[in-house]
Amino acid sequence: MSILNIIKTRRSTRKYKQTPIPEDVFLRVIEAARLAPSGKNFQPWKFIIVKxxxxxxxxxxxxxxxxFIAQAAVVIVACAYPEQSYQNQGNYMQSWSIDVTCALDHLMLQAQEEGLGTCWIGAFEEEKVKPILNIPDNVKVLALTPLGYPDEEPRDRGRKPLAEIISYDSY
Ligand SMILES: Cc1cc2nc3c(=O)[nH]c(=O)nc-3n(C[C@H](O)[C@H](O)[C@H](O)COP(=O)(O)O)c2cc1C
Known part of the structure; x- marks a missing residue:
């Protein structure tokens, strides 16, 4: 599929089959995250694969x-190392949340290419997630995603029209 078609057809999947993911497929999905860009190429991330x-x-x-998170074959917990990230993004912030978001988005698009579903999970409680997976204090949990074969065809949620989100040469 072309990259634009992958982007157009990806949906948040909230119902999964138990079917296991072949190792070669899984490795391509993770490889997409590994190759993502990051501030100064610091790659301040770690992905915990939960089976x-x-x-x-x-x-x-x-x-x-x-x-539904627990239905999928795998849950991926995307973590960040803030102190290892670029410290002066935009002259006001650390880059870790952007870096890990780039990587997780890459992962989700490759998952779509492989016929796998994902769903960005932001509604989690970090203080509850960390002890489950022995995640140290200096590490941030950015997001989770289930990864597995979809058992539904989620509807298109639609997007704002282009004219609403761009402007030329001035704000
Ligand atoms: C930062 C962020 C947090 C989200 N948190 C959740 C979540 O906790 N649970 C959930 O089911 N979907 C969550 N989503 C998925 C969004 O609801 C979904 O991407 C949006 O409705 C558009 O639908 P689509 O992904 O199918 O295009 C989250 C997405 C983002 C980017």
Whole structure:
């Protein structure tokens, strides 16, 4: 598929089959994250691949009880190392959340290419997620995503029209 078609057809998947993901497919999905850009190429990220059912269920619980998270073959927990990220993005912020977002978005698009579903999970409680996976204090949890074969065809949520989101030469 062309990259634009992958982008156009990706949806947040909230129902998954239990079908396991072949290792070569899984490795291509993770490779897409590994190759993402980051501030000064610091790559301040780590992805925890969660396969144990009991852990997936705990993560779903720590994510406001969104049970579909635990249905997927794998849950990926995207983590960041703030102190290893570019410290002066825009002259006012650290780059870690941008860096990890780039990587996770790459991952989600490659997942779509492979026929796999994902769903950005932002509604989680970091203080509950961290002990489940032994994540140290200096590490931030940016997001989670289930990764698995979809068991639904989610509807197109639509987007703002182009004219509303761009301007030329001035704000
Ligand atoms: C920062 C962020 C947080 C999100 N958190 C959740 C979440 O906790 N649970 C969920 O089901 N979807 C979550 N989503 C998915 C959005 O609801 C979804 O991307 C949006 O409605 C557009 O739908 P689409 O992804 O199918 O195009 C999140 C997306 C983003 C970018």
């Amino acid at each position: 144990k059912q009991a852990l997936k269920e705990k993560l779903a619980e720590a994510s406001r009880g969104q049970k």
